[in-house]
Amino acid sequence: MSVTIKLPTQLRAAAGGAVEAQADGGTVGEVLESLYGTHGELRDRIAGEGGELRRFVNVYVGGEDIRFLEGLATPVADGDEVTILPAVAGG
Amino acid sequence: MPAEALKCKECSTPYPLEARYVCERCFGPLEVAYRPPGSSADELRRRIQAGPHSLWRYADFLPLDRVPRASLATGLTPLVRADRLAERLGLGEVWVKNETANPTHSFKDRVVSVALARAVELGFNTVACASTGNLAGAVAAHAAYAGLPAYVFVPADLEPEKILSAGAYGAHIIAVRGNYDAVNRLCTQVSGERESWAFVNVNVRPYYAEGSKTLAYETAEQLGWELPDRVVAPVASGSLFTKVARGFQDFIDAGLLRGDVPAMHGAQAAGCSPVAQAFAAGTDVCRPVKPDTIAKSLAIGDPADGPYAVALARRTGGSVDAVSDDEIRAGVRLLAETTGIFTETAGGVTTAVLAKLAERGEIDPSERMVLYITGDGLKTLDVVRGTAAVTEIEPRLAAFEDAVGRGVAEGTPVTSALREAVA
Numbered sequence: 001m002s003v004t005i006k007l008p009t010q011l012r013a014a015a016g017g018a019v020e021a022q023a024d025g026g027t028v029g030e031v032l033e034s035l036y037g038t039h040g041e042l043r044d045r046i047a048g049e050g051g052e053l054r055r056f057v058n059v060y061v062g063g064e065d066i067r068f069l070e071g072l073a074t075p076v077a078d079g080d081e082v083t084i085l086p087a088v089a090g091g
Numbered sequence: 092m093p094a095e096a097l098k099c100k101e102c103s104t105p106y107p108l109e110a111r112y113v114c115e116r117c118f119g120p121l122e123v124a125y126r127p128p129g130s131s132a133d134e135l136r137r138r139i140q141a142g143p144h145s146l147w148r149y150a151d152f153l154p155l156d157r158v159p160r161a162s163l164a165t166g167l168t169p170l171v172r173a174d175r176l177a178e179r180l181g182l183g184e185v186w187v188k189n190e191t192a193n194p195t196h197s198f199k200d201r202v203v204s205v206a207l208a209r210a211v212e213l214g215f216n217t218v219a220c221a222s223t224g225n226l227a228g229a230v231a232a233h234a235a236y237a238g239l240p241a242y243v244f245v246p247a248d249l250e251p252e253k254i255l256s257a258g259a260y261g262a263h264i265i266a267v268r269g270n271y272d273a274v275n276r277l278c279t280q281v282s283g284e285r286e287s288w289a290f291v292n293v294n295v296r297p298y299y300a301e302g303s304k305t306l307a308y309e310t311a312e313q314l315g316w317e318l319p320d321r322v323v324a325p326v327a328s329g330s331l332f333t334k335v336a337r338g339f340q341d342f343i344d345a346g347l348l349r350g351d352v353p354a355m356h357g358a359q360a361a362g363c364s365p366v367a368q369a370f371a372a373g374t375d376v377c378r379p380v381k382p383d384t385i386a387k388s389l390a391i392g393d394p395a396d397g398p399y400a401v402a403l404a405r406r407t408g409g410s411v412d413a414v415s416d417d418e419i420r421a422g423v424r425l426l427a428e429t430t431g432i433f434t435e436t437a438g439g440v441t442t443a444v445l446a447k448l449a450e451r452g453e454i455d456p457s458e459r460m461v462l463y464i465t466g467d468g469l470k471t472l473d474v475v476r477g478t479a480a481v482t483e484i485e486p487r488l489a490a491f492e493d494a495v496g497r498g499v500a501e502g503t504p505v506t507s508a509l510r511e512a513v514a
């Protein structure tokens with residue numbers, strides 16, 4: 001299944017300047033793996049050593065924070081939009 | 092103490108002093124790093140005391156090339172000794188830092204003063220923010236003074252007092268259908284696309300956050316260059332809470348104060364308490380929540396500085412506690428009745444947590460407490476609607492005497508009910 005991943009400005013340089021990327025997978029985790037396959041530099045920026053999200057990286061599926069869903073196991077459907085954003089803002 | 096760089100709080104990668112807020116390597120938050128002050132404690136103290144009657148007197152500890160020649164007079168708010176509050180709670184020495192005395196009636200004037208000054212230095216032509224209300228008013232007012240256009244993004248269900256007052260200053264108000272975390276996320280995206288906009292709490296957030304340190308600087312100076320033993324402060328994103336501690340540490344490091352950072356007690360509303368929950372669970376992972384509380388100015392379900400707030404409370408022997416909406420209302424009332432300071436719901440949260448700490452017996456009567464009251468009750472009037480005992484009479488002396496005779500003008504039953512609610 002193909003989904004669109006929206007990249008934040010802070011990650012675009014590591015993705016060859018791309019604003020978004022297409023990726024495949026049935027869950028957020030699989031989609032991110034697919035993204036790392038295309039843009040290898042992004043893995044270290046987004047994920048820790050065990051593959052979990054770094055603590056200041058937020059991921060949203062269709063506008064909902066995946067921490068309110070099933071985390072990296074959250075299912076995605078064809079045509080979904082996955083957004084990556086820095087957690088640090090506001091207050 | 093000139094600013095030297097922005098530094099990642101997670102991995103220490105340094106960056107130039109630009110409009111950046113996130114580490115490109117690990118997404119950690121960036122913070123301003125300073126060179127050690129080149130002056131002795133005596134020189135620093137003299138410079139502060141000879142400085143302007145505002146937060147700019149602490150310019151040695153702020154990340155600006157130069158302080159603005161003119162700005163809305165922010166800071167140096169009263170530190171009020173609250174003996175009646177202390178007595179009511181069985182405490183010895185309680186002080187209230189009354190932030191309602193700022194130009195737009197909340198501590199947000201501090202962070203905006205610093206963020207806007209830095210934004211101008213960096214060449215921005217528009218200011219913006221994601222706000223739970225108080226920030227919107229502060230950005231709108233300071234932008235008006237500086238002659239810059241302002242865009243304030245707020246949750247659409249915000250208290251009307253906050254939306255109307257931001258509008259009075261001529262700001263563009265973007266009411267977003269969603270909670271604060273949705274507003275914040277939208278602003279993070281907009282800020283990536285609008286390069287000439289300074290979002291005070293997004294792309295210039297490291298400078299913005301520094302403004303809260305002045306709360307600690309002033310407290311110490313107003314206490315005669317001494318430290319409190321404990322402080323109670325509200326926790327929304329955790330930025331104010333962590334920066335107050337940093338402020339005390341700065342003064343200790345500079346030789347202006349002797350002792351340790353006070354025990355830091357954080358205050359949250361039970362309807363939005365991700366930091367209090369993490370503290371209670373013994374972890375620093377703050378699981379986000381969907382806020383549901385009358386303390387809208389603290390309704391941040393995904394607090395950016397949450398992990399640091401938990402760690403700080405633990406390290407200093409403090410705590411992070413949560414209180415119910417009823418306790419918040421009682422807290423607003425208790426503070427108003429005993430100090431003459433009418434606070435918004437956030438201050439109700441803070442006061443109610445102080446009451447809770449006192450009740451738990453965690454505070455020795457010999458200890459000096461400081462309570463940070465961050466915003467004004469006139470902005471959240473709905474929470475006191477219907478609580479005042481009003482006696483309506485005809486304009487005749489007999490009618491007055493008759494009413495007094497019935498006792499209505501003497502005791503207010505509402506007050507005792509609330510007093511029981513907080514006890």
